[in-house]
Amino acid sequence: MESQKRPRDVTNTQEQRFCSHKKTRQDQTTVPRKTIIITLGVHQKTYVLTHRETDSLYAGLKTLNAVKEEIKSHQGKKMLVCGTEGIEGYIHLGTPLSCFPESSRVVITFSKTESEQEEDNLVFGWQDQSSDDCVIFYINAFGKRKKRIVRCKELDKEEYKLCVYGFKGETIKDTLRKDGRFLSFVENDPWKLLTDQGYIIENTQPIDKLEGKLFQVEVEIRKSPGAARASRNSKLEEINLHVLKEDIMEKYCKGLKEECEKVRRNIKEETKKLRKSLFKAHRRAFKELTKNSTPGKRVKFLSQSLESVGYISWNSNGKTGGATCFVFRGLYIFTCWHVLNDIVGIGREPREHTDVISQSVKVTFDYEDYEELDIFFLVEPWLEVGDGTLDYAVLKLKENGQQVPPGLYNETVPRLPSDLMYMISHPDGKPRIIDACTVVFQSIQKRENQECVQGGEAMDRSDPEQYIRLYTQRSFQKTTRNPDGITSNAFYCGSSGSPVFDCEGSLVAMHTVGFSCEDQHGVSSIIELGLRMERILNDIKQKHEIWYNEVCAQQQDVEMHSLE
Numbered sequence: 001m002e003s004q005k006r007p008r009d010v011t012n013t014q015e016q017r018f019c020s021h022k023k024t025r026q027d028q029t030t031v032p033r034k035t036i037i038i039t040l041g042v043h044q045k046t047y048v049l050t051h052r053e054t055d056s057l058y059a060g061l062k063t064l065n066a067v068k069e070e071i072k073s074h075q076g077k078k079m080l081v082c083g084t085e086g087i088e089g090y091i092h093l094g095t096p097l098s099c100f101p102e103s104s105r106v107v108i109t110f111s112k113t114e115s116e117q118e119e120d121n122l123v124f125g126w127q128d129q130s131s132d133d134c135v136i137f138y139i140n141a142f143g144k145r146k147k148r149i150v151r152c153k154e155l156d157k158e159e160y161k162l163c164v165y166g167f168k169g170e171t172i173k174d175t176l177r178k179d180g181r182f183l184s185f186v187e188n189d190p191w192k193l194l195t196d197q198g199y200i201i202e203n204t205q206p207i208d209k210l211e212g213k214l215f216q217v218e219v220e221i222r223k224s225p226g227a228a229r230a231s232r233n234s235k236l237e238e239i240n241l242h243v244l245k246e247d248i249m250e251k252y253c254k255g256l257k258e259e260c261e262k263v264r265r266n267i268k269e270e271t272k273k274l275r276k277s278l279f280k281a282h283r284r285a286f287k288e289l290t291k292n293s294t295p296g297k298r299v300k301f302l303s304q305s306l307e308s309v310g311y312i313s314w315n316s317n318g319k320t321g322g323a324t325c326f327v328f329r330g331l332y333i334f335t336c337w338h339v340l341n342d343i344v345g346i347g348r349e350p351r352e353h354t355d356v357i358s359q360s361v362k363v364t365f366d367y368e369d370y371e372e373l374d375i376f377f378l379v380e381p382w383l384e385v386g387d388g389t390l391d392y393a394v395l396k397l398k399e400n401g402q403q404v405p406p407g408l409y410n411e412t413v414p415r416l417p418s419d420l421m422y423m424i425s426h427p428d429g430k431p432r433i434i435d436a437c438t439v440v441f442q443s444i445q446k447r448e449n450q451e452c453v454q455g456g457e458a459m460d461r462s463d464p465e466q467y468i469r470l471y472t473q474r475s476f477q478k479t480t481r482n483p484d485g486i487t488s489n490a491f492y493c494g495s496s497g498s499p500v501f502d503c504e505g506s507l508v509a510m511h512t513v514g515f516s517c518e519d520q521h522g523v524s525s526i527i528e529l530g531l532r533m534e535r536i537l538n539d540i541k542q543k544h545e546i547w548y549n550e551v552c553a554q555q556q557d558v559e560m561h562s563l564e
Contacts, residue, residue, distance in 0.1 A: 034097040036060075036086075040070060041109035051097060057081065058093035067108065078111040078152055089138050089163040090155055092179060099134050099165060111154050133168040137210040139176070144194060144218040144318045150181055158317055159359065161214060166207045173203040190220040196362055196376075197313055198320055198429065216315065301505030302422060302434055308405040309424040309432060309499060310377075311367040314343045316360035322429040324498040324511070325363060329407035329551055331397040333363065333379075334536075335497035336512055337388045350393070354381040363397060365405050368431050375402065385544045390466075391512045392536050408499055408507045409552065421470065423511055423528070425498035437500070440469035440527055468500065468509045468530040500530045507533055 034053035038061070039046045047067075051060035061067045061081075071079065081091045086104030141160040143149040148156055155162070166175030172193060176186045185191055193201040193215040201215070312335055313322040321342055325335040340350035343357055350357065358381040366375055377397045386393035397404060421437045500509040509530030541548045 032098070034060075034100055035103055036097070036100055037103060037105040038064070038067070039105070039107045040066060041107050053096065053098040053100075055097055056094045057091060057097060057100075060097055061093075061108075070108070070110070074110040080109045080111060080152070080154070082107050082109070083163060087136070087163060089161040090141075091163040092165055092181070095136070095163070095165045096134055098132075099136050111152060134165055135168060135207045135211050136163060136165050137207065137212065138162065138214040139164055139193075140214065140216040140315075142216075142318060144216050144320075145220070147318065149183055149185065149217050149219065151183060152181065155181075168206070168208045170207055171204055172201065172207055172210070175207050176203075185219050192218055194218050194320070196315055196320075197367075198322075216318070298503060298505070302424070302501070304406075305408060305499070305501060305505070305507075306424060306432065306434070307365060308408050309426075310363045310365045310405075311426045311429075311432070311494075312339065312361060312363050312497070313429075314357075314360040314362070316343050316356060317345070319345075322426065322494050323496045324425045324494060325395070326424075326497070326499045326510075327365075327405050327407045328394065329409045331399065331404060332407075332551060333395050333397060334499075334510060335393055335395065336510070337386055337391045337393045338512075339496055340383070340386075340393050341388075350386075351383050354383045357381070357383065357395075361395070367426065377402070377404070385540060385547050387539055387543070390531060390536065390539055392510060392531060392539075410506050411552075420503055421468070421508070422501045422503075423470070423472065423495070423498050423530075424501075425495040425511065427495045429494040435472045437470040437472050437528070440471055466532060466535050467512075468532060470500070470511075470528040470530055472526070472528055495528070509533055510536065 031052045031054060033050050035048060035050045037046060038049055045066070047064055049060055049064060051063060062071075079093070081093065083089060083091050084105045084107055086101035087099075087106070091106065139162045140158075141150050141155045141162055142158045150156055150162065162179075162181060164175060164179055166178075173186065176182050192203055194217075195201070195213070195215060201210075308327040310325045310327070310333065311322055312325040312333075314320065319342075323335055323339040323342075325333045328334045337350070340357060341348075343360055344350050344353040358379055361379045362376040363379065364376050377400060380396040380398055382396045383393065419439055421439065423435045423437050424432065425435065426432055495511050496513070498511040499507055500511060502508050509532050512529050512531050514526050514528045537548075537552065540552070
């Protein structure tokens with residue numbers, strides 16, 4: 001009986017194997033596959049990998065003999081895979097291939113030091129999840145406060161970022177904890193994510209909305225035994241910071257400092273003549289000029305100019321900030337020179353660090369509320385036009401297929417300001433606003449101009465037309481700033497680089513700095529200084545004639561041709 005059953009068992013086994021093999025072949029043909037281009041960094045040889053997209057990157061790489069040989073020859077070293085096209089940053093080896101755009105390019109290298117963790121431990125189990133729920137986002141490899149945040153020392157650089165993956169429903173903390181490439185702070189210390197715009201995302205939030213975005217980790221530093229000593233030295237640090245800012249004013253913005261002192265002297269003189277509070281008189285005049293209804297024509301030109309005013313933000317060496325800029329013409333934008341000083345760091349010459357500026361800066365023209373923005377322009381590593389003494393700088397936007405707002409350049413710049421003016425800015429990094437402004441000491445300014453012309457003196461000596469002095473709404477706030485000099489945050493506030501318009505819609509000045517003044521009653525008010533566009537353009541024409549003729553004179557030629 002057994003001898004009769006055996007052939008039947010063998011036949012059944014063969015049939016089962018055949019059916020199983022047939023099913024496997026069918027599965028292999030129906031499972032989607034993904035192709036990526038791989039370059040081995042050591043030999044610079046390029047390979048094509050086509051593999052099931054339901055598998056991880058690591059599983060796919062191990063099917064290539066060349067990669068397996070490299071792993072053997074670098075035993076004990078960490079394999080680093082960096083995306084160069086289609087996907088960016090240093091990629092987690094457990095990332096599903098389904099997350100890669102077709103024909104993405106990656107480069108494989110190996111760490112120079114011994115791996116702190118086995119490679120297989122980095123590939124945590126994602127197979128239980130649906131690949132459609134996978135979320136890819138990026139983390140700067142350099143932290144904001146606790147600078148070192150990654151295990152691999154070779155990735156601990158400002159310019160590097162890590163490509164992180166997780167699944168919808170997971171928290172940010174769980175995703176970074178399972179990633180395996182981050183230090184123990186993800187478990188032990190309080191931390192959060194920061195966006196380029198400074199928005200805070202707590203690590204208890206789900207990762208569902210993080211797809212494709214870049215973040216920086218900010219770790220809350222626990223106080224050490226020396227914290228008390230550091231607290232005692234905080235006063236000294238504030239003094240040092242004040243001295244550094246004064247050094248910048250002395251080196252780059254000497255004219256601003258002199259102008260501030262001149263305005264303060266004028267306030268004292270006028271106060272003595274009037275024998276009453278000049279501050280109250282100015283406040284009444286401001287209210288009188290700004291309370292009237294705004295003509296529709298003025299609203300129209302302000303709304304048209306609004307879209308050309310941008311928010312320039314940066315993240316440089318863990319230091320973030322923001323200011324205002326505006327489109328001058330074409331791809332060229334204007335902002336203040338001291339903004340570039342803040343980007344590259346105190347004591348460094350911006351022209352020598354154009355790469356830092358290019359890598360750190362983003363510009364948006366759509367910042368009108370507190371929602372996160374995804375549309376940005378980057379800037380070219382170009383800084384050929386600008387002046388630290390006058391405090392203006394011209395940057396060039398990178399073309400990215402988006403339409404750049406129209407330029408605000410106007411060939412006819414009024415020589416004298418009107419009583420009422422308008423400034424469009426991002427004060428303190430807030431969404432874009434329009435401020436009605438009044439001119440301070442216009443009668444004195446006119447008198448100074450006349451005396452200068454009658455006396456035949458060179459404008460460069462006192463240059464009375466260099467700045468426009470303005471009051472804004474914040475000038476008359478009850479709580480005031482430090483009256484000792486340049487206001488504590490005005491020199492770096494978000495209004496720097498804002499365009500100033502007259503009542504006819506002409507671009508007449510660029511905001512540079514705010515400073516405080518006192519009258520006989522000890523009341524501080526904020527006076528804003530706007531560098532006149534006429535002064536800027538004259539400086540550009542003298543020092544950068546070729547650029548001026550290419551960019552500024554072009555419009556004039558077109559207008560003359562049309563008149564003919």
